[in-house]
Amino acid sequence: xxxxxxxxxxxxxxxxxxxxxxxxxxxxxxxxxxxxxxxxxxxxxxxxxxxxxxxxxxxxxxxxxxxxxxxxxxxxxxxxxxxxxxxxxxxxxxxxxxxxxxxxxxxxxxxxxxxxxxxxxxxxxxxxxxxxxxxxxxxxxxxxxxxxxxxxxxxxxxxxxxxxxxxxxxxxxxxxxxxxxxxxxxxxxxxxxxxxxxxxxxxxxxxxxxxxxxxxxxxxxxxxxxxxxxxxxxxxxxxxxxxxxxxxxxxxxxxxxxxxxxxxxxxxxxxxxxxxxxxxxxxxxxxxxxxxxxxxxxxxxxxxxxxxxxxxxxxxxxxxxx
Ligand SMILES: Cc1cc2nc3c(=O)[nH]c(=O)nc-3n(C[C@H](O)[C@H](O)[C@H](O)COP(=O)(O)OP(=O)(O)OC[C@H]3O[C@@H](n4cnc5c(N)ncnc54)[C@H](O)[C@@H]3O)c2cc1C
Numbered sequence: 001x002x003x004x005x006x007x008x009x010x011x012x013x014x015x016x017x018x019x020x021x022x023x024x025x026x027x028x029x030x031x032x033x034x035x036x037x038x039x040x041x042x043x044x045x046x047x048x049x050x051x052x053x054x055x056x057x058x059x060x061x062x063x064x065x066x067x068x069x070x071x072x073x074x075x076x077x078x079x080x081x082x083x084x085x086x087x088x089x090x091x092x093x094x095x096x097x098x099x100x101x102x103x104x105x106x107x108x109x110x111x112x113x114x115x116x117x118x119x120x121x122x123x124x125x126x127x128x129x130x131x132x133x134x135x136x137x138x139x140x141x142x143x144x145x146x147x148x149x150x151x152x153x154x155x156x157x158x159x160x161x162x163x164x165x166x167x168x169x170x171x172x173x174x175x176x177x178x179x180x181x182x183x184x185x186x187x188x189x190x191x192x193x194x195x196x197x198x199x200x201x202x203x204x205x206x207x208x209x210x211x212x213x214x215x216x217x218x219x220x221x222x223x224x225x226x227x228x229x230x231x232x233x234x235x236x237x238x239x240x241x242x243x244x245x246x247x248x249x250x251x252x253x254x255x256x257x258x259x260x261x262x263x264x265x266x267x268x269x270x271x272x273x274x275x276x277x278x279x280x281x282x283x284x285x286x287x288x289x290x291x292x293x294x295x296x297x298x299x300x301x302x303x304x305x306x307x308x309x310x311x312x313x314x315x316x317x318x319x320x321x322x
Contacts, residue, residue, distance in 0.1 A: 001126065003028065004058075004086035005035045006077060007049055008094055014045055016200040017092030019052045020157035025090055026053025026164070028121050034058065034084055035167075038076050040066040043169070050167035052159060056084070060172045067185035070099035075176050078107050081147070083170065088126065089149045090119075092156075093255075094199075101151045111145035117156045117278065126150075135274040154199050155257035155278070191246060196230050198247060202259045203229025206249055206276070207237060210265015210286060210305060214242035219309045220264055226316040232256065234272050250275035264305045268293025285309065 003025045008015040025033045035054035037045055040063040049057045058080040065072050077089065077100065089104060091097040098114070105112035117138075118129035128141045128150055198204055205227065207220035217231070224231045233243040235250055249256055251271040261279035266272060268284070268291055276282070277296055284297040285305045294300040301308060 001028070001030050001088055001121070002084065002086045003030045003033045003088045003090060004077070004080055004084065005033065005054070006073070006089065006091045006097060006100060007035045007037050007045070008092065008097055009037065009039065009042060009045055012041060012044065014048055015092065015094070016159050017094065017152070017154050017156075018097075019048075019159035020155070021090050021092045021152050022049065022052045022054060023160045023162065024119060024152075024157040026162050028119070028126075030088075032056065034080070034086065036060070036077055036080050038062075038065050038073050038174075046167060046169055050164050051161045053162040053164055054167045055164065056168040056170060058083070058170045058172050060174045062174055065174060067188075068096045069180075069183045069185060070096060070103055071180035071183065072174065072176050073100045074103035074107055075180050076172060076174050077104050079172050079175060080170075081108065083172075087147050089147070091149070091151050093151050093154055098151060101149055105149050108147050108149075109145065110147035110149050111143040112149040112151065113141045113143065114151040116141070116150050116152050119150060119152075131274075135277060153257075153278075154255050191244070195225065195228070198230040198232050198249070198254060198256055201230035201256075203227045203262070204232045204249075204256055204258045204260070204276075204279070205229055205262045205264065206232035206234065206266060207243065207264045208234040208266030208272075209236045209240075210267075211237070211242070212265070212306070214240075216306070217243055219305065219313075223262065223264075223309055223313045223316070226313050226320065227260070227262075229258070229260070232261075232276075234266055234269075263293055263297070264309060266293055267291050268296065 007018045034056040036058045046057040060076040116128040205224040232249040233247040238248045257278040263284040283299045284293040285301045
């Protein structure tokens, strides 16, 4: 088995999900795990990739590749695969990575298993774990193709530095297919935010309709700030225009698995549950003792969030300050 990991970066930061997948790859027993970086200024990120387990880093340093379009990345990954003879390519899910994985699977005629939450080596074979039936069961999946591609659900693995040293750098001069130059990014909107993104946050405070109105989202924001976390939302409040779509967690939103998930005024509908149930610790505050969210919470507080949350935030602030 020889493993190649696609590393996504935003600005000059490697995406935490990609580093988690790289850490996982390094633990699978391939002593020569490699990674691929594509875009402008990515050479500077290679050392960090080494610290998270990459022994070799392919660098396609090219400003024209900076716009996050998938096809040029498919070309570069295919070049790296041809160079190193990799049979296993791993990616952390994102809007970009999902397109890259699909394009690469078609290019290499490789099998693609997506939405995996784990991967292990068993008797020389790779076995993936994938939630199914609305996340109510886990199934094991494998590959029959010669080359294997796996796309992992966000937050599946902790990004753990392996203590590896400087990786070998392999510069790739990108050889792009004609059709890969077809799509142009004409505009990019960056949403101003402070603190960690919900994909990367260790703590998420999510608000639902129980907050009572968009103006009460400050309760979630203040608690998230005190805990050093990010704010999430249910679809009900996003649809109502109370909070941006980018914060939506669930079946048609983002899948997250922070260390701590605090649900404020969220009923716990199955479509929300599937996006957050793999969080390490779930705390729910809801005034309805029969709310479904209590069925899968580690700690449930029955009460009015408008009374509880300000006091909780104050307590967290005091505890952090002392
Ligand atoms: C195809 C499809 C896809 C969907 N995708 C998603 C998705 O991705 N993400 C998602 O979240 N939903 C999704 N939904 C919607 C989902 O079914 C629920 O409608 C939604 O999650 C409910 O949001 P909520 O918990 O904020 O609101 P509600 O279900 O209205 O719950 C509000 C909760 O707040 C509590 N509450 C009220 N006042 C207080 C108070 N003062 N203090 C404490 N608690 C209080 C209530 O007891 C209640 O439990 C989807 C639905 C469909 C059909």
